[in-house]
Amino acid sequence: MRKLNDVLKQTGKEIYREIIRIALYSVISSAALVLIIFLVPTIFALVLLPLLYMPLVYGVCYAYHRKTMTGKSGLRDVLKGAVKGFGTSALFGILCVLLGLILWSTWWYYGDKEGFMYLAIAVFQTYFVAMALVSQFYTLQLVLQEGMGIFKAMAESVKLFFRYPSYTLGACIQVVFILVPLLLTVVGFAFLFGGIWAVYQHKVSYNVLHHEEEQGESAGTAGGHEWARS
Numbered sequence: 001m002r003k004l005n006d007v008l009k010q011t012g013k014e015i016y017r018e019i020i021r022i023a024l025y026s027v028i029s030s031a032a033l034v035l036i037i038f039l040v041p042t043i044f045a046l047v048l049l050p051l052l053y054m055p056l057v058y059g060v061c062y063a064y065h066r067k068t069m070t071g072k073s074g075l076r077d078v079l080k081g082a083v084k085g086f087g088t089s090a091l092f093g094i095l096c097v098l099l100g101l102i103l104w105s106t107w108w109y110y111g112d113k114e115g116f117m118y119l120a121i122a123v124f125q126t127y128f129v130a131m132a133l134v135s136q137f138y139t140l141q142l143v144l145q146e147g148m149g150i151f152k153a154m155a156e157s158v159k160l161f162f163r164y165p166s167y168t169l170g171a172c173i174q175v176v177f178i179l180v181p182l183l184l185t186v187v188g189f190a191f192l193f194g195g196i197w198a199v200y201q202h203k204v205s206y207n208v209l210h211h212e213e214e215q216g217e218s219a220g221t222a223g224g225h226e227w228a229r230s
Contacts, residue, residue, distance in 0.1 A: 001211035004170045004204070011200045015192075021073075022195030025063060028078055029056040030190040046101075050093025055082040057194060058089035058140060064198040065144045088143055088150045095136070095154075103129045134172050135161040141205035160208055171204045 015022050036048045062081025067073040082089070106125040110118040135158045142153035161168045178196060182189040 001167075002207050004167065004174060007171075007200070007203050007207055008174060011196070011203055014199050014203075015196060018195075018199075022199070023191045024075060025060045025078055025198065026191050026194035026196075028075070029053065029060055029194040032056050034190070046097055050090050050097055054089040054093030054096070055086045057197070058082060058085040058092075060194045061140055061144060061198040061201065064195070064202055065141075068202065085143070089140070091150050092136070092139060092154075096133070099129045099132055134168060137161065137168055137172060137201070138205050138208065141201055142209075145202075145205060145209060164208060167208065171200075175200065 032053050036045045036053060040048060056078070059078040059080070059082030062085060063073040063075075063077035066077050066081075103126060106122050106129075110122040110125075136154060138157040138160050139150070139153045142148045142156050143150060146153075146156075148156060175197070178200075179189075179193065182193050182196075
């Protein structure tokens with residue numbers, strides 16, 4: 001199985017080659033996110049995040065996956081993927097929102113209380129939420145690459161997390177290191193993050209799902225797919 005640094009390098013090369021496509025894909029999902037955050041009341045935003053933003057993110061992942069399979073994709077594929085995977089992505093988005101609410105409510109309730117016990121509970125809850133999110137790293141790609149249903153993909157993603165804990169944690173940490181500077185620039189997040197996420201998550205997941213093929217193939221190919229496109 002390839003090292004994460006190799007995956008990150010190949011992701012960077014892919015983004016460099018497809019920067020215009022990546023930017024267009026990212027803008028579609030980011031535009032929805034901006035509207036939700038700045039123009040919609042909080043209670044409605046919590047509903048629209050899984051029902052609007054997550055399907056578009058899934059659509060970006062779908063478009064990139066289609067490119068790896070057929071060699072071409074376009075903006076139409078993003079919208080097609082969003083519609084096709086609406087139920088899947090909405091359920092996944094609801095899970096993410098619920099975990100976020102658990103984290104927020106934990107610190108809202110225990111954050112102002114004095115005593116080590118309350119702090120320990122808050123830290124444990126934060127750890128629980130973080131690990132729950134990390135364990136779902138492969139879910140959407142299992143739906144796309146393996147054709148699984150969302151609930152089976154969630155269960156399989158947890159199994160992959162326990163099978164490759166260091167690899168999965170490392171992948172998530174790299175995502176954070178990519179996300180932070182993009183958030184600081186704001187424009188960088190809007191034009192790049194959605195596409196970067198789709199490419200990186202696809203390559204990391206493909207590496208895990210086809211690691212036996214990777215070991216038997218040359219450095220440039222993997223199971224009939226060029227690595228740059230896998």
